[in-house]
Amino acid sequence: MKVFVTGGTGLIGRALVKRLVADGHDITVLTRQSLDSSETVTYIQAIDDLNTRQDIVINLAGAGLADRRWSPAYKKEMRTSRLDLTEALVSRLRNIGMPALLISGSAIGFYGESKERDFSETDGVGTGFSAELCRDWEASVSNIGSESTRYVLLRTGVVLDRALGAYPQMTQSFRFGLASWMGQGDHWLSWIHLADMVGAVMHCIQNEAVSGPVNMTAPNPVTHRSFSGEVRNATTTLVGMGVPGWVMRLMVGEMADELLLTGQRVMPTKLLSTGYQFCFGDLKDAIADLEAR
Numbered sequence: 001m002k003v004f005v006t007g008g009t010g011l012i013g014r015a016l017v018k019r020l021v022a023d024g025h026d027i028t029v030l031t032r033q034s035l036d037s038s039e040t041v042t043y044i045q046a047i048d049d050l051n052t053r054q055d056i057v058i059n060l061a062g063a064g065l066a067d068r069r070w071s072p073a074y075k076k077e078m079r080t081s082r083l084d085l086t087e088a089l090v091s092r093l094r095n096i097g098m099p100a101l102l103i104s105g106s107a108i109g110f111y112g113e114s115k116e117r118d119f120s121e122t123d124g125v126g127t128g129f130s131a132e133l134c135r136d137w138e139a140s141v142s143n144i145g146s147e148s149t150r151y152v153l154l155r156t157g158v159v160l161d162r163a164l165g166a167y168p169q170m171t172q173s174f175r176f177g178l179a180s181w182m183g184q185g186d187h188w189l190s191w192i193h194l195a196d197m198v199g200a201v202m203h204c205i206q207n208e209a210v211s212g213p214v215n216m217t218a219p220n221p222v223t224h225r226s227f228s229g230e231v232r233n234a235t236t237t238l239v240g241m242g243v244p245g246w247v248m249r250l251m252v253g254e255m256a257d258e259l260l261l262t263g264q265r266v267m268p269t270k271l272l273s274t275g276y277q278f279c280f281g282d283l284k285d286a287i288a289d290l291e292a293r
Contacts, residue, residue: 004050006030006089007060007105012156013166015198016058017041028054029060047088053097056205059104059141061085065130066166070254079133086140102151103204104141108190108217110134110155113262115187120269121155121213129257138213150211151274152204157190157266159197162290171231179232182248185225188263190217193280193289200268203276215268219281224263230283234291261277 003020007013008029020027021040021114028042028050029035035043044050062082068074086104093099111119112126125135137232138153160167173180192200197216204210222230232240268276280286 001055002026002028002052003056003058004030004054004099005058005060006026006085007062008058009033009035010060010116011161012159012197012201012203013058013060015161015194016060016201019198019202030160045087047092051096054093054099054102055101056101057089057093058201059086059089059102062105062137065107065109066169066255066259069252070129070258072286073076075129077088079136082133082137083140086137086259090141090144098144098147098149100149101205102141102144102149102150103201104137104153106134106138106153106155106213108155108157108215108264108266109258110138110213111266113187113265114264117265119215119264119266121215122269126264128258129254142212150208152211153213154201154204154215155213155215155266156197157192157215160191160286160290161194165194166260167290170227171235174231174235177236177238179228181224181228181235181240181242183224183227183245183261184244185242186223187261188221188265189224189227190215190221190264190266191227191283191286192216192218193286195279195289199279200271200276201239203271207274208272210274212270214270216271217266218278218283218286219266219268219272221265221267222283230287231291233284234287 004023008017009031017027031043037043063078109130110129112131125131141151158166200216245261246261
């Protein structure tokens with residue numbers, strides 16, 4: 001099939017493109033980087049350069065929520081890099097022909113924070129910048145639902161990979177013998193191994209019964225302190241300590257209260273009900289795999 005991917009050079013996109021290529025699909029990737037096309041992947045730098053109807057479009061582009069301190073300018077960039085690009089993408093697709101399937105990114109920040117609740121795809125939007133960003137990003141895609149295109153919204157948790165993304169940042173102190181967690185460590189971490197992230201996206205592609213929001217999280221969320229404990233069991237550490245909330249706020253500002261010191265317990269209800277089988281459903285197994293590489 002012809003598959004168009006935005007954000008195809010990021011953590012998730014890179015692994016997903018590799019899988020799609022291995023499965024024999026014809027891939028086009030939108031990227032700001034100057035990359036040479038190959039026999040298997042065509043790189044373009046503008047949406048208007050997409051001139052052929054695609055069977056599947058996967059929209060993952062957007063400035064990273066944890067990449068920089070949340071200044072007013074960067075918060076605007078996070079919104080425009082998602083909303084403006086998605087609106088331009090949908091407009092372009094209407095000109096060249098809508099795909100059979102449109103998959104678009106989102107995040108579990110949609111639900112807001114809670115220490116008590118379990119969230120499934122039927123729960124409504126929470127409060128805060130992250131929730132509003134996810135709500136608006138999803139809305140820019142979901143208005144195509146009346147057309148002949150199936151759409152899937154990937155409400156993604158913390159994606160764990162050995163080399164890139166959150167895991168090496170969260171475990172940096174462990175390399176120096178210090179186990180750490182953020183704040184009290186009693187807030188939830190809803191995570192997913194990169195292998196399952198790719199596998200679950202492929203499940204969404206192959207299973208036509210899957211549509212609308214899909215929680216991309218493993219079925220066993222943990223607290224941040226439990227996460228630290230599992231990493232500690234798999235590494236050599238001497239002591240453990242929490243990083244006080246005030247230190248986190250001093251370091252990264254508003255992001256601390258939205259992403260690092262709060263969380264939500266999110267369940268992959270739709271993936272499980274449609275038969276997806278996780279490779280790494282338990283954190284212990286996921287960390288063992290990451291630390292073994």
